[in-house]
Amino acid sequence: MNYWLMKSEPDVFSIQDLRERPKQTEPWDGVRNYQARNFMRDEMKPGDFILFYHSNTNPPGVAGLAEVASEPYADPTAFDKKSKYYDPKSDPDKPRWILVDVKFKDILPQYVSLEAMKGMSKLESMRVLQRGNRLSITPVSKSEFLAITKAGGLK
DNA sequence: GCCAACGTTGGC
Protein backbone atom coordinates (compact mmCIF):
# COMPACT_ATOMS: atom_id res chain seq x y z
CA MET A 1 0.00 0.00 0.00
CA ASN A 2 1.31 3.43 -0.92
CA TYR A 3 0.84 6.89 0.49
CA TRP A 4 0.54 10.11 -1.49
CA LEU A 5 0.08 13.83 -1.13
CA MET A 6 -2.07 15.52 -3.74
CA LYS A 7 -2.38 19.27 -4.03
CA SER A 8 -5.50 21.11 -4.99
CA GLU A 9 -6.43 24.74 -4.86
CA PRO A 10 -9.50 24.88 -2.63
CA ASP A 11 -10.98 27.72 -4.70
CA VAL A 12 -11.00 25.26 -7.59
CA PHE A 13 -11.63 21.96 -5.83
CA SER A 14 -11.52 21.42 -2.07
CA ILE A 15 -11.85 18.42 0.21
CA GLN A 16 -15.33 19.73 1.01
CA ASP A 17 -16.17 19.66 -2.70
CA LEU A 18 -14.96 16.07 -2.85
CA ARG A 19 -17.19 15.10 0.08
CA GLU A 20 -20.21 16.54 -1.72
CA ARG A 21 -19.62 14.73 -5.01
CA PRO A 22 -21.86 11.87 -6.07
CA LYS A 23 -20.25 8.77 -4.55
CA GLN A 24 -17.79 11.23 -2.97
CA THR A 25 -15.54 10.42 -5.89
CA GLU A 26 -13.89 12.59 -8.51
CA PRO A 27 -11.54 11.99 -11.46
CA TRP A 28 -8.26 13.76 -10.71
CA ASP A 29 -8.19 15.49 -14.07
CA GLY A 30 -6.05 18.29 -15.38
CA VAL A 31 -2.64 16.96 -14.37
CA ARG A 32 -0.26 18.04 -17.12
CA ASN A 33 3.06 17.13 -15.61
CA TYR A 34 4.78 13.91 -16.60
CA GLN A 35 6.16 13.00 -13.21
CA ALA A 36 2.79 13.44 -11.55
CA ARG A 37 1.13 11.51 -14.36
CA ASN A 38 3.61 8.67 -13.98
CA PHE A 39 2.77 8.33 -10.31
CA MET A 40 -0.90 7.91 -11.18
CA ARG A 41 -0.27 5.68 -14.15
CA ASP A 42 2.45 3.44 -12.78
CA GLU A 43 2.36 3.42 -9.03
CA MET A 44 -1.08 4.16 -7.65
CA LYS A 45 -3.32 1.28 -6.65
CA PRO A 46 -6.93 1.37 -5.53
CA GLY A 47 -6.99 1.81 -1.77
CA ASP A 48 -3.77 3.83 -1.62
CA PHE A 49 -3.93 6.58 0.99
CA ILE A 50 -3.97 10.26 0.00
CA LEU A 51 -3.27 13.38 1.99
CA PHE A 52 -5.48 16.07 0.45
CA TYR A 53 -3.46 19.28 0.50
CA HIS A 54 -4.88 22.75 -0.04
CA SER A 55 -2.43 24.90 -2.00
CA ASN A 56 -2.50 28.53 -3.01
CA THR A 57 -4.63 29.43 -0.05
CA ASN A 58 -4.03 30.99 3.33
CA PRO A 59 -2.80 29.03 5.12
CA PRO A 60 -1.80 26.14 2.88
CA GLY A 61 -1.87 22.67 4.47
CA VAL A 62 -3.32 19.19 4.67
CA ALA A 63 -7.10 19.38 4.99
CA GLY A 64 -8.21 15.79 4.75
CA LEU A 65 -7.79 12.23 3.61
CA ALA A 66 -8.84 10.46 0.45
CA GLU A 67 -8.09 7.20 -1.30
CA VAL A 68 -7.31 6.04 -4.79
CA ALA A 69 -10.59 4.70 -6.14
CA SER A 70 -9.88 3.40 -9.64
CA GLU A 71 -7.32 1.92 -11.95
CA PRO A 72 -5.56 4.51 -14.13
CA TYR A 73 -7.35 5.60 -17.29
CA ALA A 74 -7.13 8.33 -19.93
CA ASP A 75 -7.94 11.88 -18.79
CA PRO A 76 -11.03 12.81 -20.83
CA THR A 77 -10.43 16.56 -20.45
CA ALA A 78 -7.39 16.22 -22.73
CA PHE A 79 -9.76 15.40 -25.62
CA ASP A 80 -12.33 18.08 -24.85
CA LYS A 81 -11.78 21.19 -26.92
CA LYS A 82 -13.83 23.23 -24.50
CA SER A 83 -11.81 22.19 -21.48
CA LYS A 84 -9.03 24.38 -20.24
CA TYR A 85 -7.05 21.16 -19.94
CA TYR A 86 -7.50 20.35 -23.64
CA ASP A 87 -4.31 19.02 -25.20
CA PRO A 88 -4.39 18.51 -28.98
CA LYS A 89 -1.30 16.35 -28.67
CA SER A 90 -3.13 13.73 -26.65
CA ASP A 91 -4.39 11.16 -29.14
CA PRO A 92 -7.42 9.15 -27.95
CA ASP A 93 -5.73 6.06 -29.38
CA LYS A 94 -2.57 6.82 -27.49
CA PRO A 95 -3.56 9.09 -24.61
CA ARG A 96 -0.84 11.24 -23.18
CA TRP A 97 -2.58 12.09 -19.89
CA ILE A 98 -3.68 9.49 -17.39
CA LEU A 99 -5.60 9.87 -14.15
CA VAL A 100 -7.21 7.96 -11.31
CA ASP A 101 -10.42 8.54 -9.41
CA VAL A 102 -10.06 9.86 -5.88
CA LYS A 103 -12.56 9.13 -3.11
CA PHE A 104 -13.26 11.15 0.01
CA LYS A 105 -12.36 9.60 3.36
CA ASP A 106 -12.09 12.24 6.06
CA ILE A 107 -11.75 15.88 6.85
CA LEU A 108 -9.06 16.26 9.50
CA PRO A 109 -10.49 17.52 12.80
CA GLN A 110 -7.43 19.77 12.93
CA TYR A 111 -6.12 21.35 9.76
CA VAL A 112 -2.38 20.66 9.50
CA SER A 113 -0.88 23.83 8.09
CA LEU A 114 2.30 23.94 6.07
CA GLU A 115 3.83 25.95 8.88
CA ALA A 116 2.97 23.22 11.39
CA MET A 117 4.38 20.60 9.04
CA LYS A 118 7.65 22.51 8.83
CA GLY A 119 7.90 22.28 12.60
CA MET A 120 7.50 18.51 12.73
CA SER A 121 10.82 16.67 12.92
CA LYS A 122 9.34 13.53 11.36
CA LEU A 123 8.59 15.48 8.21
CA GLU A 124 12.09 16.86 7.74
CA SER A 125 12.71 14.99 4.52
CA MET A 126 9.18 15.17 3.20
CA ARG A 127 9.18 16.02 -0.45
CA VAL A 128 6.54 18.70 -0.37
CA LEU A 129 8.56 20.63 2.22
CA GLN A 130 11.73 20.70 0.14
CA ARG A 131 12.44 24.03 -1.36
CA GLY A 132 11.33 24.63 -4.88
CA ASN A 133 9.03 21.65 -4.94
CA ARG A 134 6.11 22.23 -7.24
CA LEU A 135 4.95 18.72 -8.03
CA SER A 136 1.22 18.39 -7.46
CA ILE A 137 1.49 14.70 -6.57
CA THR A 138 4.26 13.35 -4.37
CA PRO A 139 4.88 10.05 -2.60
CA VAL A 140 4.70 10.13 1.18
CA SER A 141 6.22 7.61 3.60
CA LYS A 142 4.04 5.73 6.02
CA SER A 143 5.63 7.47 9.00
CA GLU A 144 5.05 10.88 7.41
CA PHE A 145 1.45 9.93 6.72
CA LEU A 146 0.92 8.78 10.30
CA ALA A 147 2.58 11.88 11.74
CA ILE A 148 0.22 14.10 9.78
CA THR A 149 -2.96 12.17 10.57
CA LYS A 150 -1.98 12.24 14.23
CA ALA A 151 -1.34 15.98 14.13
CA GLY A 152 -4.67 16.25 12.35
CA GLY A 153 -6.47 14.72 15.27
CA LEU A 154 -7.04 11.19 13.96
CA LYS A 155 -5.97 8.17 15.97
C1' DG B 1 1.27 41.12 -6.78
C1' DC B 2 6.03 39.44 -6.47
C1' DC B 3 9.28 36.27 -7.59
C1' DA B 4 12.15 31.90 -7.08
C1' DA B 5 12.10 27.50 -8.82
C1' DC B 6 11.52 24.61 -12.33
C1' DG B 7 9.21 22.40 -16.52
C1' DT B 8 8.43 22.91 -21.47
C1' DT B 9 9.14 24.62 -26.02
C1' DG B 10 11.42 25.49 -30.09
C1' DG B 11 15.25 27.53 -32.85
C1' DC B 12 19.59 26.30 -34.05
Add this chain to the structure above:
DNA sequence: GCCAACGTTGGC
Protein backbone atom coordinates in the same frame (compact mmCIF):
# COMPACT_ATOMS: atom_id res chain seq x y z
C1' DG C 1 21.35 17.97 -27.92
C1' DC C 2 21.86 22.70 -26.12
C1' DC C 3 19.89 26.42 -24.03
C1' DA C 4 17.30 30.90 -24.00
C1' DA C 5 12.75 32.26 -23.64
C1' DC C 6 8.63 31.57 -21.77
C1' DG C 7 4.91 29.73 -18.76
C1' DT C 8 3.36 27.86 -14.38
C1' DT C 9 3.34 26.87 -9.50
C1' DG C 10 2.66 28.28 -5.10
C1' DG C 11 4.47 30.46 -0.81
C1' DC C 12 4.78 34.80 0.92
